[in-house]
Amino acid sequence: MARLAHHVFFLLKDRRPEAIEALAASCEKYLNGHDGVVDFSVGTRDHELDRPVNLDFDVSLHLVFRDRAAHDAYQTIEQHLSFIAENKESWQQITVCDSNLR
Template sequence: MSKLAHLVFFTLKDRSESAVQHLLSEANHYLTDHPGLIDFYVGVRDKELTRPVNADYDVSLHMVFADRPSHDAYQVAERHVQFIEANKESWANVNIYDSTVM
């Protein structure tokens, strides 16, 4: 079975360093250690890379799941839902990209 990469890019309403750090902390609290999660990274846009291909966002989330069923279970997992409920008011925009990866 193929792995599934789940990439999420958040633009915050409050783009301050403290707001960015808060979302990084929340992601590490709620989104790690889910069944089937084999890779997890959360980070920030490198503002020194000003190439036209770099989108404008504040926080990026990179997750790789062992398979599609693991990803699908994560989507409805209590901790994932809690993360969304606790933080969605701080988001100006969210872009999500899911890919089957080899």
């Protein structure tokens, strides 16, 4: 079984540090510690690394799932859906990248 990486990059409407920290804290509250997650991290953009590729997000979420089934189950759990409902109005754009790990 291949592990599955799920990376989400959030660009916020309100890009003030307080709003960025609030979304990162919400990721930790709702999205960490679920069955099948073998690695979890959330971070904020490093403003000293100002290359053009780093300007299109404020918060990054990184999850590695045991397998595809764990990822699929996570998509429908109450905490994930609550996170989306609570935060989606703050997002200007999100980019999701899923990949099978070797």
